[in-house]
Amino acid sequence: MTTPIRWGILGTGSIAGQFVEGLRALPDADVRAVGSRTLERAEAFGGERGIPNRHGSYEALASDPEVDVIYIATPHPMHARDSILCLEHGKHVVCEKPVTVNSGELEQVLGAAKASGKFFMEAMWMYFTPNIRLAESLVRDGAIGKVRMLTAHFGFQADADETSRLLNPDLAGGALLDVGIYPIAFALLMMGGVPKRMTSSACLGQTGVDEQSAYLFEYEDGAIAQLSSAVTTTTPYDAWILGDAGRIHVHAPFWGRCPGYTLYQGDDEEGTYVSEPLRGNGYDYEAEAAMQAIRDGLTEHPRMPHRRSQEFMATMDALRAQWGLRYPFE
Ligand SMILES: NC(=O)c1ccc[n+]([C@@H]2O[C@H](COP(=O)([O-])OP(=O)(O)OC[C@H]3O[C@@H](n4cnc5c(N)ncnc54)[C@H](OP(=O)(O)O)[C@@H]3O)[C@@H](O)[C@H]2O)c1
Numbered sequence: 001m002t003t004p005i006r007w008g009i010l011g012t013g014s015i016a017g018q019f020v021e022g023l024r025a026l027p028d029a030d031v032r033a034v035g036s037r038t039l040e041r042a043e044a045f046g047g048e049r050g051i052p053n054r055h056g057s058y059e060a061l062a063s064d065p066e067v068d069v070i071y072i073a074t075p076h077p078m079h080a081r082d083s084i085l086c087l088e089h090g091k092h093v094v095c096e097k098p099v100t101v102n103s104g105e106l107e108q109v110l111g112a113a114k115a116s117g118k119f120f121m122e123a124m125w126m127y128f129t130p131n132i133r134l135a136e137s138l139v140r141d142g143a144i145g146k147v148r149m150l151t152a153h154f155g156f157q158a159d160a161d162e163t164s165r166l167l168n169p170d171l172a173g174g175a176l177l178d179v180g181i182y183p184i185a186f187a188l189l190m191m192g193g194v195p196k197r198m199t200s201s202a203c204l205g206q207t208g209v210d211e212q213s214a215y216l217f218e219y220e221d222g223a224i225a226q227l228s229s230a231v232t233t234t235t236p237y238d239a240w241i242l243g244d245a246g247r248i249h250v251h252a253p254f255w256g257r258c259p260g261y262t263l264y265q266g267d268d269e270e271g272t273y274v275s276e277p278l279r280g281n282g283y284d285y286e287a288e289a290a291m292q293a294i295r296d297g298l299t300e301h302p303r304m305p306h307r308r309s310q311e312f313m314a315t316m317d318a319l320r321a322q323w324g325l326r327y328p329f330e
Contacts (some may be wrong), residue, residue, distance in 0.1 A: 035061025257282025
């Protein structure tokens with residue numbers, strides 16, 4: 001039996017609970033500790049889930065000698081601070097997306113990661129979920145010929161509460177950083193990198209953040225990606241990759257950890273539906289990948305390397321610059 005890797009959970013919100021549930025699918029993952037800004041919330045979160053070590057501050061969690069790797073699940077503007085805290089305490093780190101709010105913050109985190117020699121990865125679960133991996137392999141193997149176009153959308157109608165994380169500028173709210181990162185990550189994965197040119201449009205709402213936004217990516221070879229995101233409008237949750245010899249319809253690539261895809265080749269109009277069942281709730285795949293990389297002594301994961309996080313942040317910085325969207329703390 002492999003020695004279990006001991007996880008600490010930093011923050012006790014919605015995604016933290018789902019990630020812990022994902023870890024339960026991995027017999028070699030030990031959810032050892034949780035840290036919250038208050039001991040009360042750490043006790044409540046840890047008590048409900050049988051997590052033994054419960055800390056009333058993030059510092060106490062980062063100092064816990066029984067923890068190997070910390071999963072950061074705080075709002076975006078705290079990601080840099082919390083990642084650096086954990087790296088400086090000698091912990092490996094898996095940090096929720098977006099990894100930071102801008103490229104400047106990311107460079108500080110990567111500096112701390114380098115200095116610590118510890119593993120650091122942005123938790124882009126989509127890169128590890130089985131049906132996306134299968135669809136990507138088909139694209140790479142030329143199953144649909146040369147990719148010419150791609151469409152991907154991710155938007156939902158959130159509560160109109162202007163103080164919520166999604167609309168609050170102090171918490172780096174807006175569609176781009178919260179959900180737009182997924183269609184962008186999907187395009188970079190399937191198109192094989194960043195575009196040569198980006199045009200975009202955004203609707204900035206009452207609180208000044210982008211309630212909905214759309215992006216058009218143009219690649220060197222003429223391929224085009226049309227992407228959109230929203231936190232005030234529900235969009236279709238799907239994506240298409242269109243090649244000169246076929247197409248792939250990816251079902252809910254950003255929701256439910258992607259249940260499957262349909263491949264159409266040549267003149268086939270019926271398509272072949274493929275659905276690899278998920279093992280846990282789907283967050284287990286990114287956690288498993290991080291654990292393997294840590295066991296292998298890596299400081300970044302080859303499938304979600306630091307360079308890819310830099311590409312996400314540079315892309316989102318450039319889009320926000322097109323709209324004049326800066327957060328109050330920037
Ligand atoms: N991968 C995914 O599928 C996915 C899904 C949703 C969200 N996310 C990402 O995960 C992060 C957290 O999202 P979430 O929906 O879980 O948020 P959430 O429910 O609001 O939880 C955030 C947690 O962070 C802590 N926190 C620290 N400083 C805070 C502050 N100033 N205001 C509010 N909370 C603060 C709180 O825990 P304590 O009070 O216990 O310290 C809080 O429970 C975001 O960056 C988001 O983009 C990822």
